[in-house]
Amino acid sequence: MNQRRWRRTEGGWAAAAMLAALMLSEAPTTPAAAADAAPGARPLTTAEVLAASQPADWRSLDPQRTLYLELPAGRVIIELAPAFAPHHVENVVALAREQYFDGLAIMRAQDNYVVQWGDADGKKPLKAAQRTLAAEFERPLRGLSFTRLTDPDTYAPVVGFLDGFPVAADPQIGRAWLVHCYGMVGAGRDNDVDSGGGTELYVVIGQAPRHLDRNVTLLGRVVRGMELLSVMPRGSGALGFYESATERTPLRSLRVAADVPAAERTPLEVLRTDTPVFAAYVEARRNRHEEWFKVPAGRVDVCNIPLPVRPAANAK
Amino acid sequence: MNQRRWRRTEGGWAAAAMLAALMLSEAPTTPAAAADAAPGARPLTTAEVLAASQPADWRSLDPQRTLYLELPAGRVIIELAPAFAPHHVENVVALAREQYFDGLAIMRAQDNYVVQWGDADGKKPLKAAQRTLAAEFERPLRGLSFTRLTDPDTYAPVVGFLDGFPVAADPQIGRAWLVHCYGMVGAGRDNDVDSGGGTELYVVIGQAPRHLDRNVTLLGRVVRGMELLSVMPRGSGALGFYESATERTPLRSLRVAADVPAAERTPLEVLRTDTPVFAAYVEARRNRHEEWFKVPAGRVDVCNIPLPVRPAANAK
Numbered sequence: 137m138n139q140r141r142w143r144r145t146e147g148g149w150a151a152a153a154m155l156a157a158l159m160l161s162e163a164p165t166t167p168a169a170a171a172d173a174a175p176g177a178r179p180l181t182t183a184e185v186l187a188a189s190q191p192a193d194w195r196s197l198d199p200q201r202t203l204y205l206e207l208p209a210g211r212v213i214i215e216l217a218p219a220f221a222p223h224h225v226e227n228v229v230a231l232a233r234e235q236y237f238d239g240l241a242i243m244r245a246q247d248n249y250v251v252q253w254g255d256a257d258g259k260k261p262l263k264a265a266q267r268t269l270a271a272e273f274e275r276p277l278r279g280l281s282f283t284r285l286t287d288p289d290t291y292a293p294v295v296g297f298l299d300g301f302p303v304a305a306d307p308q309i310g311r312a313w314l315v316h317c318y319g320m321v322g323a324g325r326d327n328d329v330d331s332g333g334g335t336e337l338y339v340v341i342g343q344a345p346r347h348l349d350r351n352v353t354l355l356g357r358v359v360r361g362m363e364l365l366s367v368m369p370r371g372s373g374a375l376g377f378y379e380s381a382t383e384r385t386p387l388r389s390l391r392v393a394a395d396v397p398a399a400e401r402t403p404l405e406v407l408r409t410d411t412p413v414f415a416a417y418v419e420a421r422r423n424r425h426e427e428w429f430k431v432p433a434g435r436v437d438v439c440n441i442p443l444p445v446r447p448a449a450n451a452k
Numbered sequence: 453m454n455q456r457r458w459r460r461t462e463g464g465w466a467a468a469a470m471l472a473a474l475m476l477s478e479a480p481t482t483p484a485a486a487a488d489a490a491p492g493a494r495p496l497t498t499a500e501v502l503a504a505s506q507p508a509d510w511r512s513l514d515p516q517r518t519l520y521l522e523l524p525a526g527r528v529i530i531e532l533a534p535a536f537a538p539h540h541v542e543n544v545v546a547l548a549r550e551q552y553f554d555g556l557a558i559m560r561a562q563d564n565y566v567v568q569w570g571d572a573d574g575k576k577p578l579k580a581a582q583r584t585l586a587a588e589f590e591r592p593l594r595g596l597s598f599t600r601l602t603d604p605d606t607y608a609p610v611v612g613f614l615d616g617f618p619v620a621a622d623p624q625i626g627r628a629w630l631v632h633c634y635g636m637v638g639a640g641r642d643n644d645v646d647s648g649g650g651t652e653l654y655v656v657i658g659q660a661p662r663h664l665d666r667n668v669t670l671l672g673r674v675v676r677g678m679e680l681l682s683v684m685p686r687g688s689g690a691l692g693f694y695e696s697a698t699e700r701t702p703l704r705s706l707r708v709a710a711d712v713p714a715a716e717r718t719p720l721e722v723l724r725t726d727t728p729v730f731a732a733y734v735e736a737r738r739n740r741h742e743e744w745f746k747v748p749a750g751r752v753d754v755c756n757i758p759l760p761v762r763p764a765a766n767a768k
Contacts (some may be wrong), residue, residue, distance in 0.1 A: 247679040248634050248758070273747075290603055290753045318564050318659045327743045342682075343634045343659055343756055347749040363563040363686040366658075369681040404580060422664060429641045431589075433663040435604045440659055444565070 154212035160437040180350040181414075185413060186444055192414040194405040196448050197359065199394035201225070203232060203442035204402070206363070206388040207242075212361030213393075213402060214321055217301050220314050221272040221355040224323050228334040228355060230265035232390050236335065239383035246376025247344030252324060253387055254335055262335075271325075271331040273350045274313035277305045282312075283409050287435040291346045295438040297317070297409035301357060302438045304349060316345050317439035341366045344439040359406060359445050403448035417444065471536050498736040501729060504761055507731040510721040510766050513675065515710035517541070519548060520718070521677070522704040523558075524688060528677030529709075529718060530637055533617050534597075536630050537671040540639050544650040546581035548706050551557045552651065557700035559682035564659055564691025568640060569703055570652030578651075585649040588669045590629035598628075599663075600727050601734070605660045605744040605750040613725035617673060618754045620665060630670035633755035637672040657682045660755040675722060677762050712739040717762035733760065 180188070197215055205212040218225045231237060237253070240260065244252035282298035282305075291294045291305035295315065302320070305312040312322065321339050325332030332353055339358055357366065368385060371378040378384050393401055407414055421441050423432035496504070511529055521528040533543045546555060553569070556576065560568035598614035598621075605611045608620035611631065621628040630636065636656050641648030648669055655674055669752070674681065684701060687694040694700050709717055723730055737757050739748035 151604055158487040213747070247682055287606055287608060288604055290751050291749055329746055343753075346753065346756065347745075349749070351745055358730065366563055367683045368683055369683055421663070429663075430645055431666040433607055433665070435606050437659075440662065 173217075175340050180416070180420070181426070182417060185416045185420055186407070188249050188397050189320060189407070189413045191449060193408055193411050193447070194449070195408055197393070197404050197406065199396075199401065200229075200392065203228070203356070204389075204391045204392070204393055204396060205237075207361075207385060207406050208384035208388065209364045210361060211402060212364055213359050214356045215300065215359050215406070216356040217299075217314060217354065218314075219299060220275055220301070220303075221323075221353050223355050224272055224332075224334050224355040227266050227269055228323075228337070229392055231262075232335055232392050233395065234263040234265055235389065236260065236262065236265060237387050237390035239386065241381075241386045242365075242368055243371075244375065244377045245341075245370045246339075247370045249340075249345060249376065250338040251341050251365045251368050252336060252338040254324065254337065256344055257379070257382065263337075267335055268331050268340055269353075271329040271332065272353045272355075273329070274311045277307060277310045277312040280305075280312055281410075282314050283414065285436070286418050286439055287422070287437070291349065297414070297441075297443075300359075300406050300409050300443050302441075304438070313350050315438055316340055316348045316354065317357075318344065318442075319362050321355040321358060321360040322348070324354050325352060341368075342423070344437075358402060359443070360402070362385065403446045407444040409443070417441075461467050465513050472640070492670070495741045496732070496736070497742070498733060500583055501736055502723070503731045505723070505729045506738055507765060509724055509727050510765070511724050512763070513720050513722065514732070515712075515717065516545075516708065518709035518713060519544070519672070520707045520709055521704075521708075522592045522679055522706070523551075523677075524704065525680045527718060528680055529675050529720065530672045530674040531722070532617065533630060533670065534693070535615065535617075536619075536628075536670050537616070537639075538557050539585050540588055540650050540671040543585055544639075547578075547650055548708050549711065550579040550581055551656060552576065552578065553703050553706035555702065557697075557702045558681075558684055559687075559700050560562050560654075560691065560693045561657075561686050565657065565692065566654040566663060567657050567681045568638065568654040570650060572697070572700065581617070581651075582649050583651055584647050585669075587645040587648065588671075589645070589666045590627045593623060593626045593628040596621075596628055597726075599730065599756055601641075601752070603753070605754060607665065613730070613754075613757075613759075615720060616675075616722050616725050616759050618757075629666050631672075631754060632656055632664045632670065634658070634660065634758075635674040635678050636670050637674060638664075638668050638670045639735065641668060655681055657684075665695060675720060675759070721762050721764045723760040725759070733757075 203214040216225045238252060240255050242251060243256040245372055266405040280298060283301055284296040284298045294305040296303055302315040302317045303312055304315050318340050321337055323332040323334045324336035324338055362421045370376055373379040418441055422436040423434060454602045466616050509743040532541045532612045557565060558569040558570060559572040592639055596614060598612045598619055600612040610621040610623060612619055617632045618631040619628055620631050634656050638654055639648040640654055642653035686692055689695040734757055739750060740750040
């Protein structure tokens with residue numbers, strides 16, 4: 137019985153009414169407004185929200201914009217974010233295609249912060265890829281239609297989701313940027329803002345380090361396999377760097393999914409973030425009405441909405 | 453050189469002016485107001501803030517309110533929070549004193565959420581300790597003088613620190629509660645609010661699950677050894693429970709520090725959270741002015757202020 141404790145924690149209910157609650161671009165809805173749309177509807181669990189979803193509520197990962205990081209323990213799958221870091225994305229794809237990362241290693245694991253991999257010796261030559269690129273910390277807000285949360289955020293005037301990525305924006309200055317939530321992947325850099333480029337990559341493994349937003353180029357996020365990265369033994373050196381090479385975990389390879397034989401791919405779908413179903417999912421995270429919960433939070437942090445991922449419907 | 457990337461990320465500077473910035477109870481200061489106190493002062497790094505601290509800025513952990521969880525990989529040190537969960541704290545102390553946890557195991561590790569330990573079989577008998585207690589989700593705000601942050605919070609009207617613990621409050625209803633930040637320790641329960649008691653304990657290992665605030669009794673926090681818990685292999689069962697007993701990590705023991713021979717203790721000090729030095733530390737986390745940072749965040753989340761811990765000054 138004890139083992140069953142907490143089992144319901146991750147259930148979460150969504151008001152069916154919330155299925156009508158679009159939270160689009162500049163027209164955020166409130167839970168109350170959404171509830172008005174279908175008074176009296178029975179709350180659904182998150183599982184029911186997803187079960188009631190249609191194929192069009194999901195999208196397949198684009199193999200040209202998906203990376204497979206092969207570790208000794210298994211495959212980590214990363215979705216790239218060309219809408220925010222087009223040049224870094226192109227460069228990381230080029231690095232993967234020239235097999236730059238193969239045989240390099242995870243060389244840093246700082247508790248509650250990041251795991252980082254790359255060339256610890258800084259000697260591996262490049263072919264067509266660039267070592268450094270101009271920073272892509274933010275981009276114009278204009279032209280982006282993202283799903284905006286109604287919830288207040290400590291760090292940014294506006295937060296929400298675009299194509300599955302957590303984003304923030306400041307309408308006053310017309311800028312938008314990716315947010316350092318758990319699982320986000322960025323390009324390490326030196327002090328010069330333009331000293332990154334993707335030859336060193338890090339992933340967030342703890343509390344969202346939002347102070348890094350707009351200070352370093354984010355270029356993607358882990359959609360599967362975080363549990364392989366988050367358990368890396370923490371480094372005992374400064375900032376979690378390993379003090380000896382033997383502590384590092386080798387990278388078998390990093391490949392663009394499109395370059396992997398079809399039979400060896402991992403076809404995944406992620407929930408679209410511009411649909412009524414996603415709005416219902418967010419509401420289920422915001423207010424949990426299962427029996428276990430006694431005080432619904434009423435609000436939700438942009439980094440506390442993990443995006444649903446499932447095997448592609450047409451996958452074997 | 454690549455290995456040095458990111459090394460300065462954790463530096464952080466604090467304006468010396470901030471040393472004068474008390475953020476007490478009902479009188480939050482703003483960074484601007486604090487800066488006015490000493491215009492032109494050279495910013496200090498967080499290390500410099502701490503180096504300039506006096507012995508009175510630190511406090512030793514009370515061995516009667518400190519637990520040592522002995523894992524095969526080493527010691528995890530937990531500070532208890534009797535101001536918020538007095539009965540749960542007393543009960544966990546009683547459980548430790550009757551050696552309830554010795555030989556039990558970590559039976560759950562859910563990625564980006566919690567690690568949990570206790571009696572997987574639910575059969576271990578109790579002596580003087582209780583199996584269940586009335587919930588201690590929150591307490592009266594009256595009588596608490598905590599260090600309040602000026603920063604907006606997604607989940608609560610007011611957040612800050614009390615005796616090193618992250619706290620939230622709602623002055624309108626006069627209630628205060630502990631916050632589910634990284635490293636916080638709570639008592640698992642079943643659906644009944646009064647079904648917990650401390651025989652199963654969990655620790656937060658990911659993004660702050662703030663939706664659990666006021667839904668489960670928090671009773672302490674890990675002050676050292678999180679890196680031993682956060683790397684536990686994630687369970688493949690529902691909610692991260694291990695599917696076989698062989699996957700569990702055994703607990704060698706859980707002891708009250710006061711019951712451990714003095715020579716075997718780990719004397720620690722933590723930074724007080726009601727001092728100008730702490731205010732300066734918070735400001736250094738809020739606005740980082742090292743060369744590496746280009747855009748200071750200007751704000752900080754209550755769960756993004758890890759509390760400084762050091763060996764006790766008089767420790768051997």
